[in-house]
Amino acid sequence: MMRFLGGCVCALLALVAAPAVVAQGGPLRIEITEGVIEPLPYAVPDFVAETASAGDYAGRLARVVAADLSGTGLFREIPSSAYIGSVSDFGAAVQYADWKAINAQALITGAVSVVGGQLNVKFRVYDVFSGAELGNGLQFAGPADGWRRMAHKVADAVYSRITGETGYFDSRVVFVSETGPKNERRKRLAIMDYDGANVQYLTDSSAIVLAPRFSPTGDRVLYTSYETGFPRIYVLDVGRVQRRVLEAGDATMSFAPRFAPDGNTVVFSLTEAGNSDIYTLNVATGARARLTTAPSIETAPSYSPDGRRIVFESDRSGSQQLYVMGADGSDPRRISFGDGRYGTPVWSPRGDLIAFTKQSKGRFHIGVMRTDGSEERLLTASFLDEGPTWSPNGRVIMFARETRGAAGRSSLYSVDISGRNLQPVRTPEGGSDPSWGPLQR
Amino acid sequence: MNTLTRIATVLAFGLLSACAQNSFDGNETALTGLPGGAGAGDLSADASDPTSAAYFQKAIGDRVLFPVDQSTLTAEAQSVLAAQAQWLSANPDYIANIEGHADEQGTREYNLALGARRANAAREYLVSQGIAGDRLRTVSFGKERPVEICSDESCYAKNRRAVTVLASGLTG
The missing domain is CATH 2.120.10.30 (TolB, C-terminal domain)
Structure with a gap:
C-alpha cells in the first residue's frame, strides 16, 4: 500500500524572537504586478547541521528552498561561489556587510537537526539592506522522509513575507x-x-x-x-x-x-x-x-x-x-x-x-x-x-x-x-x- | 498497423466473442473490455463468410467519417449506415457498440461530447432503418483513441469517425 505524507509537518513554532529591529530604509518587498519584474537577488547558504546525522539534509533543504523561490521568476539566487561570508552558527549575528557586498537583498539561513528520526528545521529571513530580520524565525518538525515538505514550508514562508501573498510550494x-x-x-x-x-x-x-x-x-x-x-x-x-x-x-x-x-x-x-x-x-x-x-x-x-x-x-x-x-x-x-x-x-x-x-x-x-x-x-x-x-x-x-x-x-x-x-x-x-x-x- | 495493435485488436475480438451470451444489460466489461476502441482488426481470415464480423468490416464498412466539428451524417455516411442496417437485419444474432471519436484538434471534454454525438447520430440512423434500439449501444472515446497519428488533415479525417463494433449477442 502506498504511503502518503499527511499532516506530519505539524509543529509550527515561532522561535524566540530576537529584539525587534526597525527596518532602515524601504522594507524588502516584491509587489507582484503586471509590469516586468527584476527578480530579487537572494542567498540561501546550506543549512547548518546541528546534529551529526543532519548533514545529509543541510544542503538538500537549501537547494529545494532555492528551487522554489527561483522557480517563481520573482527571485534570483546568488550562487554560493560568490559568497564572501558563511553561516556556520544559526544563532550568531548576521554579518550584513558580507551579503550586501554580493548584492543579496534577502538572506535565508536555516538549521536542521535529526533526533530519533524526527527532523527539526529552523529558518530566519533577513532584509540585508535594512540590516534587520524579516519576521520571526520559524521551526518545523516532522519525520525525516518529509524533508522536502519542510523545505517547501520554509520557501512558502519566505515567499509570503516578501510578496505579502500566500505561497504555493507545499502543495x-x-x-x-x-x-x-x-x-x-x-x-x-x-x-x-x-x-x-x-x-x-x-x-x-x-x-x-x-x-x-x-x-x-x-x-x-x-x-x-x-x-x-x-x-x-x-x-x-x-x-x-x-x-x-x-x-x-x-x-x-x-x-x-x-x-x-x-x-x-x-x-x-x-x-x-x-x-x-x-x-x-x-x-x-x-x-x-x-x-x-x-x-x-x-x-x-x-x-x-x-x-x-x-x-x-x-x-x-x-x-x-x-x-x-x-x-x-x-x-x-x-x-x-x-x-x-x-x-x-x-x-x-x-x-x-x-x-x-x-x-x-x-x-x-x-x-x-x-x-x-x-x-x-x-x-x-x-x-x-x-x-x-x-x-x-x-x-x-x-x-x-x-x-x-x-x-x-x-x-x-x-x-x-x-x-x-x-x-x-x-x-x-x-x-x-x-x-x-x-x-x- | 503494427503488430502490437493487431494483437491487441484480435484479443479484443476474442473478448467480444467470449461474451456472446451477454445482453447489454449484462457485463459491460466483457463487451468492450480493452481500453482500445480502435474498432478495427485484421480479420481477413474469415472475411469470406458473409455472416462474419470480418465481412461486415471489410465488405460493408464498419465506419463513417465526419467533417470537422460536425456530427451530421454525410450522404456517403448514410449509404454506409444503410448497408450496415441491411446487414444487421440479415444477421440478427449480432449486437453492436458504436464508438464515436474525434480528432485531436479540440479540448478533451468537448471531444468526448462530440464523439458521443457522432456515435448517437450513427445509432439513430440505424434505428431509423429498422434496427432495434436494444441491439445498439454507444460509447465515446473523444480524442483518446485515434487510428492515425499524424497531425495533418489526412489523419484527422480518418479519426473523426463512428465505428460500428459487432459482438454476437442475441443467440442462445
Missing part, C-alpha cells in the same frame, strides 16, 4: 501519467509534489483514465475511467488509495466532474442520446439535479470559490464558448466573445479570473479573463495547450502541452498569470490533465 498535483504513442496511449493517475518530486501512481493503466480533480481539502480525487468500457465518474480516497464509482447510471457516459467548494457536491456532465448536459450530485445522498437542458454540448463546469456560480462551456451559439450561470443553473450568460473557440474554464481560487483553453487559427492558447469576460489575456501559444489548473494562491497556472505529429507527447508546464516564466514541470513519463491541490497543512 500537490494530481495528473494523468502517459506513455506510448497517440493511438496506444496508456494512462494512469499519479500524484506528485507541485515541483514534480515524489510521484506516486494511484491507478494502473488497464483502463483509460481522464481529468482527475482534487477535492477542496485534497483528501479525494474525482476522475473519469473507462474501466467498465464506458466512461464513468469515480472518486478516490487519496490517503487510502481506494476508489468507488460515483455516477453509474445507465446514460451513455458521465465525465468532467469537479467538486463544489463545500466538498460535498459534484458538478459534472452526463450524456444521454448524444446530448451532454450539466448536473450536480450530492456525494452523501446521491441526489442529482439537472442544471442545463439545451440540445447543445454543455460541459467542463467549474464553481466560483464562493460556490454561488458555475462557469462552463457550451456550443449553444454554434461554437464552443464560455458561460457563467448560477449554481442552480439560473441565468446563464455568455462571457467569451473573442475570435475562436473557448473551453475548459476554471475559476481562480481568488475568484477574480477564469482560466481557459482557446483555439484560434489552428493554435491553442492558455488564457485568463475576468469573470465577466473582459480583459482577456493569452498566456501561451502552441500546437496544443489545454487544461489549465490554478496554483492555490491564484498566481500560477499549470497545463498540458501536446506536441505535433506521430511522435507527439504530452507534458506538463507552468506559467504565471502575466504570461511570464513558462517552464516545464518534469515528470517521469508524459503528463496531462493536471489538477493542483490546496496548500497542505
Whole structure:
C-alpha cells in the first residue's frame, strides 16, 4: 500500500524572537504586478547541521528552498561561489556587510537537526539592506522522509513575507501519467509534489483514465475511467488509495466532474442520446439535479470559490464558448466573445479570473479573463495547450502541452498569470490533465 | 498497423466473442473490455463468410467519417449506415457498440461530447432503418483513441469517425 505524507509537518513554532529591529530604509518587498519584474537577488547558504546525522539534509533543504523561490521568476539566487561570508552558527549575528557586498537583498539561513528520526528545521529571513530580520524565525518538525515538505514550508514562508501573498510550494498535483504513442496511449493517475518530486501512481493503466480533480481539502480525487468500457465518474480516497464509482447510471457516459467548494457536491456532465448536459450530485445522498437542458454540448463546469456560480462551456451559439450561470443553473450568460473557440474554464481560487483553453487559427492558447469576460489575456501559444489548473494562491497556472505529429507527447508546464516564466514541470513519463491541490497543512 | 495493435485488436475480438451470451444489460466489461476502441482488426481470415464480423468490416464498412466539428451524417455516411442496417437485419444474432471519436484538434471534454454525438447520430440512423434500439449501444472515446497519428488533415479525417463494433449477442 502506498504511503502518503499527511499532516506530519505539524509543529509550527515561532522561535524566540530576537529584539525587534526597525527596518532602515524601504522594507524588502516584491509587489507582484503586471509590469516586468527584476527578480530579487537572494542567498540561501546550506543549512547548518546541528546534529551529526543532519548533514545529509543541510544542503538538500537549501537547494529545494532555492528551487522554489527561483522557480517563481520573482527571485534570483546568488550562487554560493560568490559568497564572501558563511553561516556556520544559526544563532550568531548576521554579518550584513558580507551579503550586501554580493548584492543579496534577502538572506535565508536555516538549521536542521535529526533526533530519533524526527527532523527539526529552523529558518530566519533577513532584509540585508535594512540590516534587520524579516519576521520571526520559524521551526518545523516532522519525520525525516518529509524533508522536502519542510523545505517547501520554509520557501512558502519566505515567499509570503516578501510578496505579502500566500505561497504555493507545499502543495500537490494530481495528473494523468502517459506513455506510448497517440493511438496506444496508456494512462494512469499519479500524484506528485507541485515541483514534480515524489510521484506516486494511484491507478494502473488497464483502463483509460481522464481529468482527475482534487477535492477542496485534497483528501479525494474525482476522475473519469473507462474501466467498465464506458466512461464513468469515480472518486478516490487519496490517503487510502481506494476508489468507488460515483455516477453509474445507465446514460451513455458521465465525465468532467469537479467538486463544489463545500466538498460535498459534484458538478459534472452526463450524456444521454448524444446530448451532454450539466448536473450536480450530492456525494452523501446521491441526489442529482439537472442544471442545463439545451440540445447543445454543455460541459467542463467549474464553481466560483464562493460556490454561488458555475462557469462552463457550451456550443449553444454554434461554437464552443464560455458561460457563467448560477449554481442552480439560473441565468446563464455568455462571457467569451473573442475570435475562436473557448473551453475548459476554471475559476481562480481568488475568484477574480477564469482560466481557459482557446483555439484560434489552428493554435491553442492558455488564457485568463475576468469573470465577466473582459480583459482577456493569452498566456501561451502552441500546437496544443489545454487544461489549465490554478496554483492555490491564484498566481500560477499549470497545463498540458501536446506536441505535433506521430511522435507527439504530452507534458506538463507552468506559467504565471502575466504570461511570464513558462517552464516545464518534469515528470517521469508524459503528463496531462493536471489538477493542483490546496496548500497542505 | 503494427503488430502490437493487431494483437491487441484480435484479443479484443476474442473478448467480444467470449461474451456472446451477454445482453447489454449484462457485463459491460466483457463487451468492450480493452481500453482500445480502435474498432478495427485484421480479420481477413474469415472475411469470406458473409455472416462474419470480418465481412461486415471489410465488405460493408464498419465506419463513417465526419467533417470537422460536425456530427451530421454525410450522404456517403448514410449509404454506409444503410448497408450496415441491411446487414444487421440479415444477421440478427449480432449486437453492436458504436464508438464515436474525434480528432485531436479540440479540448478533451468537448471531444468526448462530440464523439458521443457522432456515435448517437450513427445509432439513430440505424434505428431509423429498422434496427432495434436494444441491439445498439454507444460509447465515446473523444480524442483518446485515434487510428492515425499524424497531425495533418489526412489523419484527422480518418479519426473523426463512428465505428460500428459487432459482438454476437442475441443467440442462445
